[in-house]
Every structure is written in structure tokens, then in C-alpha cells.
Amino acid sequence: MAHQWQGLIAEYAERLPLSDSDVPVTLGEGGTPLVYSQPLSEATGAKVFIKVEGMNPTGSFKDRGMTMAMTKVASSETRMVACASTGNTSASAAAYATRAGLGCAVVLPAGKIAAGKLAQAIVHGAQLVAIDGNFDDCLRIVRELTQTYPVALVNSVNPYRLQGQKTAAFEVVDALGDAPDIHVLPVGNAGNISAYWMGYCEYAGRMSAASMEETVRNREPRATRVPQMWGIQADGAAPFVKGEPVEFPETVATAIRIGNPASWDLACAARDDSNGLITAVTDAQILQAQSLLAAETGVFCEPASAASVAGLLMLAEAGKVPPDATIVCTVTGHGLKDTATALGERRVDPDVIAPNLDAVSSALGLS
Numbered sequence: 423m424a425h426q427w428q429g430l431i432a433e434y435a436e437r438l439p440l441s442d443s444d445v446p447v448t449l450g451e452g453g454t455p456l457v458y459s460q461p462l463s464e465a466t467g468a469k470v471f472i473k474v475e476g477m478n479p480t481g482s483f484k485d486r487g488m489t490m491a492m493t494k495v496a497s498s499e500t501r502m503v504a505c506a507s508t509g510n511t512s513a514s515a516a517a518y519a520t521r522a523g524l525g526c527a528v529v530l531p532a533g534k535i536a537a538g539k540l541a542q543a544i545v546h547g548a549q550l551v552a553i554d555g556n557f558d559d560c561l562r563i564v565r566e567l568t569q570t571y572p573v574a575l576v577n578s579v580n581p582y583r584l585q586g587q588k589t590a591a592f593e594v595v596d597a598l599g600d601a602p603d604i605h606v607l608p609v610g611n612a613g614n615i616s617a618y619w620m621g622y623c624e625y626a627g628r629m630s631a632a633s634m635e636e637t638v639r640n641r642e643p644r645a646t647r648v649p650q651m652w653g654i655q656a657d658g659a660a661p662f663v664k665g666e667p668v669e670f671p672e673t674v675a676t677a678i679r680i681g682n683p684a685s686w687d688l689a690c691a692a693r694d695d696s697n698g699l700i701t702a703v704t705d706a707q708i709l710q711a712q713s714l715l716a717a718e719t720g721v722f723c724e725p726a727s728a729a730s731v732a733g734l735l736m737l738a739e740a741g742k743v744p745p746d747a748t749i750v751c752t753v754t755g756h757g758l759k760d761t762a763t764a765l766g767e768r769r770v771d772p773d774v775i776a777p778n779l780d781a782v783s784s785a786l787g788l789s
């Protein structure tokens with residue numbers, strides 16, 4: 423009988439910081455597909471796999487961190503959570519707070535959240551506050567809010583978020599049999615690159631800057647090596663490339679429209695300790711990669727997620743991709759969250775024709 427995935431806490435319990443009183447708050451997150459991409463492999467001369475994180479319950483990788491963070495809040499006295507968000511964190515927090523029976527407040531940059539993500543926060547019953555500012559302002563306010571009131575912070579500065587997110591690296595190794603040579607992913611607030619690096623290190627039997635010792639002690643290594651971490655930012659929101667925060671970040675990829683990443687030091691450690699890199703791509707490259715991945719590989723991701731593919735293609739063009747390397751590219755969120763950006767100038771309304779076979783076959787060029 424096929425194995426029914428139990429959610430990442432149940433699947434990876436021994437490598438997560440859980441106590442006996444924790445009852446998992448889960449929607450069955452994790453266990454996402456790792457899809458081989460023939461077109462991207464041909465384009466880069468490598469073996470390229472796509473980790474499709476849009477297949478999580480709320481359509482993004484945020485659910486991995488949220489199941490852990492919300493489980494911990496649920497077993498505490500606190501009855502309310504809050505987060506700042508460019509969209510996906512709020513969607514995930516809203517769903518998991520509902521699951522846990524907790525109140526949820528989300529603070530968002532006004533006018534900069536994709537419609538699908540906003541819809542999620544609303545239907546799951548979160549309290550929405552839109553501010554005249556960007557994500558970095560939202561995070562500053564939510565940090566202050568949660569220090570002042572009995573409200574738990576569920577942004578990725580909450581260490582349990584990264585603990586949940588590291589399981590994506592476990593899944594990659596479990597699927598491939600060992601770590602890939604290179605792991606490529608988009609970077610915004612920089613939690614995810616830090617979490618993947620932690621996961622890869624722990625599976626190879628090592629600590630990383632983000633590790634909690636209890637999750638590494640006495641565990642059998644499951645990998646013989648760690649990958650290089652390649653982080654990709656959007657040109658208009660590329661603090662790691664500039665080497666300092668960006669005051670007014672701007673990009674079509676609103677999910678990574680972040681100028682002052684919270685996990686700065688952890689991400690630099692992931693980049694440097696893995697012998698990796700963090701670079702940036704233009705909005706045009708992002709949109710082109712999104713469209714290519716959908717049309718050639720069959721995976722529809724959101725713009726921020728396509729930054730990873732855009733970066734890989736750019737680095738391949740520059741001769742930076744070793745021949746035959748095994749590469750995993752994380753696409754972090756589902757394309758359905760932001761159909762307006764994906765469609766762009768494309769025509770959406772087809773011509774309406776007569777309801778008969780002749781008209782349809784002729785419209786299709788078959789007759």
C-alpha cells in the first residue's frame with residue numbers, strides 16, 4: 423500500500439527539537455515532489471531537479487516552518503501569533519493558526535501582496551493590517567509588537583521556523599541518495615537558505631550556525647557530503663550582492679521584495695561555509711525563467727521562485743556550472759498565487775466561436 427505522508431514533524435521527529443508535550447499542528451506539509459527537468463539539464467549541461475515547494479498545503483515552503491513554529495506556540499500559554507509578510511508567510515500563518523485554534527495578526531506592505539496570498543489570509547480568518555511601508559518596516563513593527571504584547575512572533579527569526587524548513591534538505595537527500603553538488607534557491611529574508619544549509623549539514627553529521635545541538639547529537643549521518651549553496655536575489659532587492667541593506671527594495675517578485683534580511687549572518691555563513699555564492703538577476707530574467715519553467719518543464723511557480731531558475735541559467739551561461747553536476751533548484755511558491763504577473767501582457771480572452779466540431783477543429787488548425 424502506498425505510504426501516506428504524515429507531515430514533516432511525524433516523518434522527521436527524531437531530527438527536530440520536540441518535547442513529549444508537543445502535539446503537531448499539521449496540514450500534511452512536506453513530502454513535495456523532486457522533478458527532473460530535461461530542458462534545464464540540456465540548457466545547463468548538468469542534471470537539474472526542481473524541488474516543487476508550491477505543493478505544500480498553502481502553496482509555499484513556509485508551511486514547513488509554520489508547522490513547527492505553530493506546534494510550539496500551541497503548547498505554550500500564548501493564544502495569538504503575528505507575522506510580517508510579503509504574502510506567503512501570512513497565508514501559511516493564517517492557515518496553521520486556524521489549525522491550532524490561535525488568533526493570527528498579519529502586518530503587510532500595502533499594495534504589494536499578490537492577490538492569491540491576500541485571499542488566503544482573508545479566508546483563513548487572519549486580522550490584516552496594511553501599512554504604508556515595505557516588508558522591513560512590517561518586520562520591525564511586528565518584532566516590537568510581540569515584545570510588548572502576549573503575542574508570539576512566527577516570522578523566520580523564530581528559530582523553530584528554520585528547524586521545520588531544514589527538512590526540505592532531508593527530503594532532497596532521501597530522494598537522491600546523497601546531497602547534490604549545488605543547491606539553488608531564491609533569497610529574500612534569508613531564512614530558507616540558512617535552513618537548507620542547516621539540513622544538509624545535519625544530514626552529513628555536522629552542526630551549522632543555525633543548528634540546535636540536541637537535533638544533531640547521536641544521529642547517524644545520511645549524506646556523505648554537503649552541496650554548494652547558491653542564493654539568488656532580485657536586482658532591485660539584492661542586499662547580499664551590495665553587501666549592505668537596501669533602503670527601498672523594488673522587484674516584480676514581491677515575495678522577495680526585502681531590503682534588510684533578518685537572517686543576514688546565517689545566510690552569509692551558508693554561502694561561505696558551503697563555498698557557494700549569492701548573486702542577483704533582473705526582473706526580466708525572472709519572468710522569462712518563470713515562463714520557461716511552466717512551458718517546458720510543466721511546473722508553474724511564482725516570480726520569486728523563478729529567481730532560482732533564472733540564476734541557474736545565468737550562471738550556466740557564464741560557464742559557472744560544472745558539467746554533469748547534480749543540481750537542485752527550489753521553486754518556493756505556486757504560480758497560482760499571482761496569475762496577474764504570470765499572464766502579464768498575454769491575451770486571456772480567446773475568440774468566442776460557434777459551438778460545433780467544425781468551428782473548433784478549424785480554430786485549432788486541424789481542418
Ligand code: AN7
Pocket residue numbers: 482506507508509510511512578608609610611612613614615677678724726727754755
Ligand atoms: C515564494 O512571506 O518573506 O529568503 O513574508 O514567499 O527565506 O525569506 C517570503 C519569502 C522565496 C524568500 N520565495 O525566502 C514572506 C516572505 C517565496 C517567498 C522567499 C519568499 P526567505
